[in-house]
Amino acid sequence: MSPRRFIKRCALPALLFALWWLGSARQWWSPYVLPSPAQVWRAFWSMTCSGALLGDLWASVRRVAVGFSVSFALAFALGLASVWTRRTEYYGHLVEFLRHVPPLSLIPLLILWFGIGEKSKIVLIVLATFFPIYMSIRKGFVTANRKLLEVGRTMGFSRWRLFSRIMFPCAVPDILVGVRIGIGYSWRAIISAEMIAAASGLGYMILDAQQMSRSDKVVAGVFVIGLVGYLTDSALAALIARAAPGAGDGDVG
């Protein structure tokens, strides 16, 4: 990265940090409302040293990983089935309805149905991530280039061969976008999931700090969540750029 670009990227965060630091030092606001950078750093450091932070991070990452995997498998299977059967008139409206129900509103029912253990947390993550992944995968299959599919048909390809040789490669970029969006959504859903009587995880850590009136811990937790989310997303974006450079884009002529 060129120094110019580095400066451009860091300018705004640095400015905000300076304001935060200055405001805390001059006591423009009470430290309870927003603790100083030093206080947040101390909270972060003590949690890191005690191992509590790592434990919570691991608990959350595990839930995200399981929830996302289940969600992706479901979305892939159902997305494929919906394209294969071409019977959207039967369930299209149901999907649209469910898509607009906020998963948070289902928490009372989820607790009734799945208890307060891991299961209900995973289900909540699945609910929060299924639809964006499903829509993206479906779009990939539906918009698979018809002209390219015709090439396969003139070659007498079977349905399976049409799928594996043309339709699936055409859909790969959209599937990868679905993966990226899905991981982002599951990470964002972790707080709501861990609002259900959790005893570990970053969401639990933040709620616990709230009850203990430890704003410094809350801010530290927010930073960790944001940072991990940002890093995973950047890594995925880089991976996608390498795995499918421009596949499916532009005109295939």
Add this chain to the structure above:
Amino acid sequence: MAKYEIVGLRKSFALGGEKLPVLRGLDLTLEDGDFVVVAGRSGCGKTTLLRVLAGLESYEGEVRASERARVGMVFQEPRLMPWLSVYDNVAFGVEKPEKARIMELIRAVRLDGFEDVRPAQLSGGMQHRAALARALALDPGVLLMDEPFAALDYFTRMTMQELLVELHRRTGITVVFVTHSIDEALLLGRRVVILDRGVIEARYDLGSMPYPRDLSLPGAGRLRREILARIMNQNLNAESQQSESQQSDS
């Protein structure tokens, strides 16, 4: 190579609840080693004829092939798989591709040295040559070409036409070639058929004109004028018929 007999070929498309007939009982025989150019104004059914032969459209009537053979289709656009290299694109329809044979085809369309390149990095003419090699790799009973050079610039088109004629003469492959360019028809075809509203209106045998053709010869000029007059006339007839039917409607 196979011989094809097309008898009473009919095809209609549904257009806003109405049936729009495109082919109305077309008869055509393709001999082994034939080079038939199908010409006509747009909407006459020439592309539909090709798509029926390629197995992309349902139809009424009969299409008889003397043996079970695959068809090699070359579309107006190259339609290469953008995620595959030239080599993999040429080998795309082949069950168990042999490296030597695929490379031979790549050489035949003069793309050697580009086998590992993705289509996006090729020029338009090179992409069309790769598409031609892909169709030939199927070892087709007939090569179907739907205005394959229409989008190319003048010089590239000329090179492609020469390449195709050379290939046809060398291998004796049967070709059905759709075009709306009369010059292209006269340059390529052993036979030229003129389509009008879904039937063959005229057939010309160009067997007496040897390849490579010189269109500046008087015979070619006469033929060109005759075909042009026929198609232009057809145009007028179609328009006057349309206005007549509109009048009778009102």
